[in-house]
Amino acid sequence: MQRLLLLGDEAIAQGALDAGLSGIYAYPGTPSTEITEFVQNSKQARQDHIHSTWSANEKTAMETALGMSYAGKRTMVCMKHVGLNVAADPFVNSAITGANGGLIIVAADDPSMHSSQNEQDSRFFGKFAMVPILEPVDQQEAYDMVHYGYDFSEQHKIPVLLRITTRLAHSRAGVKRKDPRKQNDLKLPEDLRQFVLLPAIARKRYRNLLKAQELFIQESETSSFNKYMDGPDKSLGIIVCGIAYNYLLENYPDRNVPYPVLKIGQYPLPVKMIERMYSDCKEILVLEDGYPVVEESLKGLLGKGLKVKGRLDGTVPRDGELNPNIVAVALGMEDTFGLPVPSIMVNRPPSLCSGCPHIDSFKALNEVLALLPKGRVFSDIGCYTLGALKPYEAINSCVDMGASITMAKGAADAGLIPSVAVIGDSTFTHSGMTGLLDAVNDKSPVTIFILDNGTTAMTGGQDSPAFGKIEAICKGMGVEEGHIHVLRPLKKFHEENVRIINEELIYPGVSVIIPRRECIVTIDKRMRDKFKNAEAPV
Amino acid sequence: MKRDIILAGVGGQGIISIAAIIGTAAIDQGLHLKQSEVHGMSQRGGDVQSNLRISDKMIASDLIPYGKADLIISVEPLEALRYLPYLSSDGWVITSTKPFLNIPDYPDMEKLMDEIRKLPHYVALDADEIAKEIGTAKAANIVILGASSPFLEMQYEKLEDAIRFIFKRKGDEVISKNLEALKAGREFTQKQMHS
Secondary structure, rough: OOOEEHHHHHHHHHHHOOOOOOEEEEHHHOHHHHHHHHHHHHHHHHOOOOEEEOOOOOHHHHHHHHHHHHHEEEEEEEEHHHHHHHHHHHHHHHHHHHHOOOOEEEEEEEEOOOOOOOOOOOHHHHHHHHHHEEEOOOHHHHHHHHHHHHHHHHHHHHOOEEEHHHHHHHHEEEEOOOOOOOOOOOOOOOOOOOOOOOOOHHHHEEEEEHHHHHHHHHHHHHOOOOOEEOOOOOOOOEEEEEEHHHHHHHHOOOOOOOOEEEEEEEEEOHHHHHHHHHHOEEEEEEEEEOOOOOHHHHHHOOOOOEEEEOOOOOOOOOOOOOHHHHHHHHOOOOOOOOOOOOOOOOOOOOOOOOHHHHHHHHHHHHHHHOOOOOOEEOOOOOOHHHOOOOOOOOOOOOOOOOOOHHHHHHHHHHOOOEEEEEEHHHHHHHHHHHHHHHHHOOOOOOEEEEEOOOOEOOOOOOOOOOOOOOOHHHHHHHHHHHHHHEEEOOOOHHHHHHHHHHHHHHOOOOOEEOOOOOOOOHHHHHHHHHHHHHHHOO | EEEEEEEEOOOOHHHHHHHHHHHHHHHOOOEEEEEEOOOOOOHOOOEEEEEEEEEOOOOOOOOOOOOEEEEEEEOOOOHHHOOOHHEEEEEEEEEEOOOOOOOOOOOOOOHHHHHHOOOEEEEEHHHHHHHHOOOOOOHHHHHHHHHHHHHHHOOHHHHHHHHHHHHHOOOOOHHHHHHHHHHHHHHHHHHHHHO
8 A cells, every 4th residue: 555654643644544433523732733634634534424523622522522432433532632631521431431433532742842831641641541542653653553443442342542742743754554444334332321420330330441451451461562672781671652762763773772672552551571671671761751651650659679760760851852862861872962052042932923913902902901010811722822922921821721711700709800811712612611601600800802813823723613603602601792892903993992991991790802803824824725716727 | 875954944934845845855766754843833933943854774763863963954044053953063054044033132144144154064045035036035945945955865856856746736837936946046055065
């Protein structure tokens, strides 16, 4: 079969398409976005009527996927690592309900926080839910693991977590495809109470899950994704997880590592393989991207027995992404370095695009707030988070999807009046709506800006689930009609916008201000497409 | 054969296109390739880079180790200097001299050019100016690719083929302008090497 040049994300998507996927569910989030986008743009997916529209958030995505699995079809749900926090409730319980049709959850972690608020490790979540975890070493394995994952999920009736990191998600390499498989037919679970987690049933199913752990470990012992490669020098044994294996090999140009190496691609950990290394070697080095998950479980609380080196003893830095140089130093090799960066170097942080509607919104807001002491604007996750930087310095918080409205309410409850929330349109429907209901029910003195640029902009302009619905949602939640204002964030309306914002800040209840103008990037793209289509021969 | 390349620029300057053209040419020659890209937040006018690795042997890491890059190809002069810790002792820097001014504290241009002239091996050219002379300011990234072409250890025709392939949907006019841009960049480097 042909060899394709694919991003890790795209390899997962192609793997799912070829393994008989019926529906993919996700909310955009770097570095996971391109998985769903690949399916959305795939001719193969359109022909086979594979569901791929965006979900409102990761929780709805996870639950919808669980419903598709209930109905017997193969499904995938994709998210960035912090998205798994949002989906945690259905994710953890899906281990207890189990799966029917193959169910794979993809969590894309972001060590070094290239585009995230933290660098949490989804393997902890997998362990917490007690589901098997797959962690690919490269794009080819990412592709292959999807086929394997569906087989595993259907054979053991269990959801499988596929964990990748930014580097693999956004790196391209050649991938060889397998022959495509057909989708499953509609087929309900044999036991129609399998998904009813009433305590009496849940207890039984939970015991089944506990019992299955033994089986999952046995599967890990024989899995082709876990490999023990012996080496002549037993002074050190190396346990290496996922993509870290590449950084190890990079330091041995002929690929001949002198030490025994245990490459891990499937969890729970293969106990016998680890035992072999433990009895053969004098010390163990653990190389894993993310948290010291494997290292911690080897060390235990007291750290007795063989010396285990890794992130916890400082052999590898405690935080941040791994790279070939970090691994070289951990192996006691000499570090390499090119030329120093000249002292004239300055940072070039990301910034709001020229012509961005958020610029006009922040200018108007800043002008009104200039009369009050600073520190009362709670914001959220999106392009507008860049309003924290110079020259605007307009916001004082960015924590998680939806936290702007609820934090503003909490601060207002504490006496910080007026409190302001700044949230984007798709973030509002992702997790802001419930907080708005709390504020309305409490008649909280908060002014909520829903910056409506008609798209999920930061992740590349995906369709916004909020499109055309914001005023109706606010009214439906009980915001008084006279305190919902749609503004045009443009220079020529600046004075008028400032006046309205001023009035609403004084109002001692919930106001919603909706500055509405399309994202400059999506307009550009739309115009280019229009122009291109007009030029195309008929 | 091995070429480890850092591509550098500012979000939106077209370094992914350069990577796609070199990548297509490499695959066409049956070479191995790994290419790490930047997506997400930095694309909003921030500094971006791509690690492009080409080899006739299997490639392990998606990331190039410090001190091992054969080439830094940059479409912006300040960005060319940001990745110097990756450059190997006999590596080359190929950069445009046209600054992308979107930050208030951009360094003094003379001091910046002094730093570039201090590099052991470099080619520096105003790619925007050359692209404008050809009549397509947008092709500045392809001029830089052309200037880098003598160092790529690839047949020049394969790069031309890759441009024809990548810009296929944009029509003959766009293809021929980009081929011209490629050639103009290449000639600049060849002239400098022979002078």
